[in-house]
Amino acid sequence: MGRKIFSIATLSFFYLIPFFAFLATANDNLVPQETICESSHYPSYCRNILPKQKAKIHDFARFSIQKSIFQSHKFLNSLNFYLGSSTLSKETKNVIKDCLFLSQLTSQYLSKSNYIALKNTNETFYTSQVDDTQTLLSAVITNHQTCLDGLMTVANSNLTIKNYLISQLSNDNKLHSVSLGLFTKGWMHEKKNKTLWNSRGWHSGNFRNGRLPLKMSNRTRAIYDSSRGRGKKHDDDYDGDDDEGGVLVRDIVVVSKDGSGNFTTINDAVAAAPNNTINATNGYFLIFIKEGIYEEYVSIPQNKAYLMMIGDGINQTVITGNHSVGDGWTTFNSPTFAVVAPGFVAVNITFRNTAGPSKFQAVAMRSGADMSAFYRCSFEGYQDTLYTHSLRQFYKECDIYGTIDFIFGNAAVVLQNCNIYPRLPLPGQFNPITAQGRTDPNQNTGISIHNCTIKPAEDLVPSVGIVKTYLGRPWKEYSRTVVMQSLLENLIEPSGWSIWSGDFALSTLYYAEYDNRGAGANTSNRVIWQGYHVINATDAANFTVDNFLHGNDWLPQIGVPYIN
Template identity: 70%
Template sequence: MCLSSHHNHYTLYCLQNPCTIHIENGEQASLFQCVEATANDGDAVKIRDIVIVSKAGWGNFTTINDAGAAPNNSDASGGYFFIYVTAAEYRDEYVTVPSNKKYLFFLGDGIERTIISGSRSVGDGWTTFNSATVVVEGEGFLAVGIAFHNRAGPSKGQAVALRSGADLSTFYKCSFQGYQDTLYTHSFRQFYRECDIYGTVDFIFGDAAVVFQNCNIYPRLPIKGQSDPITAQGRSDPNQNTGISIHNCTIKAAEDLGSTKTYLGRPWREYSRVVYMQSFMDKLIDPAGWSAWDGDFALSTLYYAEYSNTGPGSDITNRVDWEGYHVIDDANEADEFTVAKFLMGDFWLRRTAVPYISGLL
């Protein structure tokens, strides 16, 4: 294994020899492979209990759902319930973390080795909401080094790999692979750091307040006749403090994309809000930048903005002229969509030890 970050805010080691990890009550638990997480102040990430999921049978559980059912209701002060999900494809295990399972920490062996995959889709009779391979609703959920897949394919319509309605949920070095509607950022505050997201139509969607930071976004080849709008944000009330902020990310074509028209987003709901900031956009982005949902729906009420992006796809010369589209020139305006301002992240991300940029670059 080893997941590791050289950023001084986060170090995550997985060792091949037995070792120990301190848990909340001061006891020690010996693991075949262990994790040590250290924040930049030298304090260990607080862990209150540890279990191992192994399909081979050498852990505490053979399924992720059984491990996730183990903890009782908890809060941040007690520390994370730590679930080490060992390397395997957990094929067709549809995982749910319900709202009463708070502060669960899923650690995988990396996105090439720990994979949770399903194949539910609208084309096969599921609703978009219920098609998700993994559903997370428990506050404070943290996942590191896990791939979430929906294998349904581009012809099956909406098919979600992960749906998160968990407040204060964090995903670090994870991968989300699907086609239409891959990642459903349903609600509440969410943070994604150094993740890979693959999809076709509306593959980042929902109505959370969410920041993607240092992530790679890969539009894929859809079915014939479709274009690829990356986002479909669903804010339906102008008073909601929700939206999608894409900060210091890279938008590049997946290997199969070809010449498919690719857009930064389209408005799913009337007050849709998306901001791209200080990100690299490759040549796949259509010069218009954004696409309509249906005629002139939401074009005057949405808030779509770009700030200080780079790359051949970032040229704003021929962008849409909608009333709701903005080119941000004032750093103070862009700052409203940073981790610190948009998510109040300085008050809760520190306990995860996941690295993050609080403000603008």
């Protein structure tokens, strides 16, 4: 009730006219539809949806993106229709709610991609626009795959969902893949060439002397200093000025359990944050969270952009919950803390899920926040601790604890100088550290673990050699994970990587290691899968902060340090 239902007839009229307007303007560099579709991940489906005529690759891409927009609205209509049914089980409704949330994000991502594609009629994008659009279109596929995975878990109990929603979603996934593939073929050559990697080069924005550069007014600085304790020095203390720069903080609120701040809950502070901040240059809204254990479930919506949270330190400021699949939550909706707001920054906070290993998937933190950073934070759980769901994310000097697949998802993510701690699982279980979820070869996603330390948590130490621990396993067909210049202690199995099921994805995945050290880094007995590689510095350069995340364009605004 109160949901807006789109008219399919209206949408058809609105979108189909621009489809053919593109193609009528094509004049040179024309290619047949059949030729273009051969490069698609789904060539037969591509031939069925594209107009059977010659056109520029860019016009075919625009056509496909707009058709994706039309189909995304149709799917939203279907979800709204089913969600209104009184016959659905609670489990099924929870899955559909996840799908609705993800599909609403998808519509926004497609609209933004379409705007960029239409705006650049000369077919030349800035490099950042190419990366932005590929990132958004990659996230569209990730969102639909997450929804599809959820629907598959309830399909047998609801044949209507199985026969209609899943079928519709599967076709839409093919369409979104075609859109991503055509965009990639048409524009990715504009992206800058990869360069040889100087692994010792620090590109740290305004970062100085080990401190996060916060630029504040006298009023906000006084509130901040008072909250932290006068005279104390902290990791994020730095007074920037107009000449030296600094991360602008335009306002601050304080959360304290004892009532000494502006709010006693984090959710109330988030609600007070401004809506729809355009970019970081307008300044961050800072929420300082004083020491304490905050038992609440926090979700940062997309309209709360450029929000910064700073705590009193790991294990000092703790956000904790215990939602799990074992207790009826979906994996996607089990996080203690979830964020989709772009430009989000968290510093000195522990995110925890205490459900335990017997409750199956139980997420401590889920991020679908583009251009987000987590600095000196900890993530504690067991199975599925850290859900790096989608878009571009960076983690620096963080601690990550878990058991099965405890770093998973399909973002483009770099973990740098982090400590990764496999814990003791249930008897008979093993520990695959990562489960990366790339489903399409054109997605710019993957997990890059750079200059990290992988060692056993205290409870696992006595069982090293008994409990098998692997760097990862392929959750999806094009799973991609790279471990480079990291310390791997002796808990890592000599084979390094584990299967998911049989030979699934072993020839299509991309797993790589470069210049690692420690007792677990010896690659002489690693798996011999087609998709596994020991790479050199030139290949490793593809997975650095700049080349993989385009980080030089956005991390300096955040102030979190990074190695390029």
